[in-house]
Amino acid sequence: MILANLAKPTQVVKSGMTLREALDICVKCDVPGVPFVDDAGEIIGRICIRETLRKTCIPSYVVDAAHVLGDDIHEVNIPELHAVDLLSQPVDHFILATVITVTSQSPVIKGLAILEQLQSDYLFLVDDGDYKGVVTHMGIAQRLLEAVAGDDVI
Amino acid sequence: MPNPELALNANMYIAGATLILAYILIFSEVIHRTSAAIIGAVVMVGVGMFRGFYTQEQALVAVDGNTILLLTGMMMIVVMLRPTGGFEYLAIRIAKLSQGDPRRLLVYLGAAVSLVTMFLDNVTTVLIFAPLTVLITRILGINPLPYLFAEAMLSNIGGIATLVGDPPNIIIGSAGNIDFTTFLVHMFPPVLVIWLGTVVVILFMFRSYLEPTDKNLLDLDESKAITDKTGLVKGMIALCITVLLFFVHHRFHFYPAYVAFIGVAIAAALLRPDPEPVFGKVEWSVLFFFAGLFVIVGGVEASGLLDLIGHRFAEVAQDPSQLMITGVLLMWAAAILSAVVDNIPFTVTMTPIIVGLESQGVNITPLWWALALGVGLGGNGSHIGATANVICVAESERCGIPEARITPLMWLRIGMPTMIFGLILATVLYISFFSFFT
Numbered sequence: 001m002i003l004a005n006l007a008k009p010t011q012v013v014k015s016g017m018t019l020r021e022a023l024d025i026c027v028k029c030d031v032p033g034v035p036f037v038d039d040a041g042e043i044i045g046r047i048c049i050r051e052t053l054r055k056t057c058i059p060s061y062v063v064d065a066a067h068v069l070g071d072d073i074h075e076v077n078i079p080e081l082h083a084v085d086l087l088s089q090p091v092d093h094f095i096l097a098t099v100i101t102v103t104s105q106s107p108v109i110k111g112l113a114i115l116e117q118l119q120s121d122y123l124f125l126v127d128d129g130d131y132k133g134v135v136t137h138m139g140i141a142q143r144l145l146e147a148v149a150g151d152d153v154i
Numbered sequence: 155m156p157n158p159e160l161a162l163n164a165n166m167y168i169a170g171a172t173l174i175l176a177y178i179l180i181f182s183e184v185i186h187r188t189s190a191a192i193i194g195a196v197v198m199v200g201v202g203m204f205r206g207f208y209t210q211e212q213a214l215v216a217v218d219g220n221t222i223l224l225l226t227g228m229m230m231i232v233v234m235l236r237p238t239g240g241f242e243y244l245a246i247r248i249a250k251l252s253q254g255d256p257r258r259l260l261v262y263l264g265a266a267v268s269l270v271t272m273f274l275d276n277v278t279t280v281l282i283f284a285p286l287t288v289l290i291t292r293i294l295g296i297n298p299l300p301y302l303f304a305e306a307m308l309s310n311i312g313g314i315a316t317l318v319g320d321p322p323n324i325i326i327g328s329a330g331n332i333d334f335t336t337f338l339v340h341m342f343p344p345v346l347v348i349w350l351g352t353v354v355v356i357l358f359m360f361r362s363y364l365e366p367t368d369k370n371l372l373d374l375d376e377s378k379a380i381t382d383k384t385g386l387v388k389g390m391i392a393l394c395i396t397v398l399l400f401f402v403h404h405r406f407h408f409y410p411a412y413v414a415f416i417g418v419a420i421a422a423a424l425l426r427p428d429p430e431p432v433f434g435k436v437e438w439s440v441l442f443f444f445a446g447l448f449v450i451v452g453g454v455e456a457s458g459l460l461d462l463i464g465h466r467f468a469e470v471a472q473d474p475s476q477l478m479i480t481g482v483l484l485m486w487a488a489a490i491l492s493a494v495v496d497n498i499p500f501t502v503t504m505t506p507i508i509v510g511l512e513s514q515g516v517n518i519t520p521l522w523w524a525l526a527l528g529v530g531l532g533g534n535g536s537h538i539g540a541t542a543n544v545i546c547v548a549e550s551e552r553c554g555i556p557e558a559r560i561t562p563l564m565w566l567r568i569g570m571p572t573m574i575f576g577l578i579l580a581t582v583l584y585i586s587f588f589s590f591f592t
């Protein structure tokens with residue numbers, strides 16, 4: 001099984017878009033992150049739901065004590081209060097520079113190994129600079145189930 | 155009468171220059187201080203061998219094994235204790251006892267941090283308490299700024315009270331052959347007075363931040379803080395035995411370092427940790443920093459320069475009526491230098507000078523206490539005066555709350571008067587009870 005069969009095609013994010021538009025792409029395509037491209041269409045970064053939420057909604061001192069938090073902590077931070085301001089901000093402020101890419105002909109095991117090594121939930125398929133889509137753990141698991149159910153040759 | 159044989163010579167100039175250059179490299183932070191100390195040590199041994207005043211064997215002997223191993227042992231005990239969640243449990247429990255009252259919260263958290271740092275590494279203590287303090291204060295709707303200040307300053311003061319509370323104390327205790335109990339008996343009373351006085355000063359300086367609020371519910375579950383109950387119990391058994399042994403180590407002629415490793419051995423036997431993470435989390439850079447400093451100062455000592463300096467001091471300190479003034483001046487000089495630069499190099503440099511005074515008939519006992527008080531209190535004077543300060547400043551920036559951000563100027567405005575107040579208290583106590591300190 002190669003990764004080409006498992007990629008979810010998505011739109012890409014560009015400078016000038018808002019965070020709302022970027023997250024909208026992620027949610028509609030059901031992926032944790034999408035690529036950020038420059039004017040020439042080359043991938044130069046990524047937008048990641050988890051990192052965006054971490055940076056904007058979760059103070060570090062809350063993360064450190066997450067296991068002892070009760071349900072009645074209202075003063076620490078409330079993402080809903082910040083949502084309107086946050087989502088209208090330019091996406092450029094939230095771009096991560098590190099990008100994980102493999103070719104679409106790479107085998108699944110290579111993709112899984114890279115995801116594991118870099119502790120990531122997704123990677124981008126890129127063939128000769130041409131973006132093909134996002135591969136996630138969920139996508140791999142889904143394809144495995146489909147393959148077994150349909151008795152496909154993997 | 156000056157000793158005619160003790161005059162500045164070329165070796166002293168070279169050793170002194172090497173020391174000064176090494177310290178400039180350390181304090182300038184052009185490179186990491188540990189790297190600077192290692193470079194300085196290598197250069198000192200090199201020039202010493204070339205000039206014939208310092209050998210590699212002397213350099214090895216100069217490294218105080220008791221200090222290095224005591225630090226290592228206590229670090230390993232903390233590393234084994236930390237994952238159990240005991241520190242976090244303590245912080246939350248203490249905070250809940252305050253029932254949401256801002257002033258009580260500050261005093262209780264400050265007391266907790268001070269007590270812990272009397273026996274355990276204050277860097278780790280503050281590293282754990284600071285983020286929890288920010289969370290606790292945010293839940294209560296109050297500004298964490300005074301609490302971060304208080305924890306840093308009070309942990310510095312608390313650490314002065316015991317032989318193991320502070321790296322300078324370990325160095326002083328080792329050089330002066332002072333046992334744990336003697337250290338505690340002489341330092342705890344003045345530290346207690348200074349601590350109380352500092353709390354009053356902090357409560358006054360931050361009075362506008364500490365007005366009562368209507369929030370007193372601290373919705374944190376401290377029982378969930380403990381991630382390994384059995385491990386915590388076992389770790390505490392090892393720690394308690396270690397502390398008890400510290401009280402009596404002199405009776406058994408045990409070095410404090412040996413006591414620390416008895417604790418490590420007990421903790422290792424009970425907890426059976428994977429050694430890789432335990433050894434991995436020991437702060438080797440700190441230990442090598444110390445080792446480098448010992449080698450550098452050992453070279454200066456071998457050149458005879460410290461002996462010469464000691465003789466000049468002895469001319470004053472030999473007179474019993476001048477000994478008290480010498481102690482006071484040493485305390486203040488130590489404090490001011492510790493506020494500006496790292497207190498460890500100053501302590502390492504002063505200890506052989508003070509030891510040398512003893513051979514010239516000076517009662518050096520009060521000088522040890524003056525040095526311990528000075529380097530300990532001086533840490534509060536600036537944001538870089540102590541590592542605990544650096545941690546709290548970093549936490550104030552990391553928490554992302556603009557009104558909680560501690561700037562260097564703010565620290566100077568708060569910390570310097572607090573330090574001077576503490577020093578004045580210490581000086582009054584030192585003079586008033588000078589016979590006790592002799």
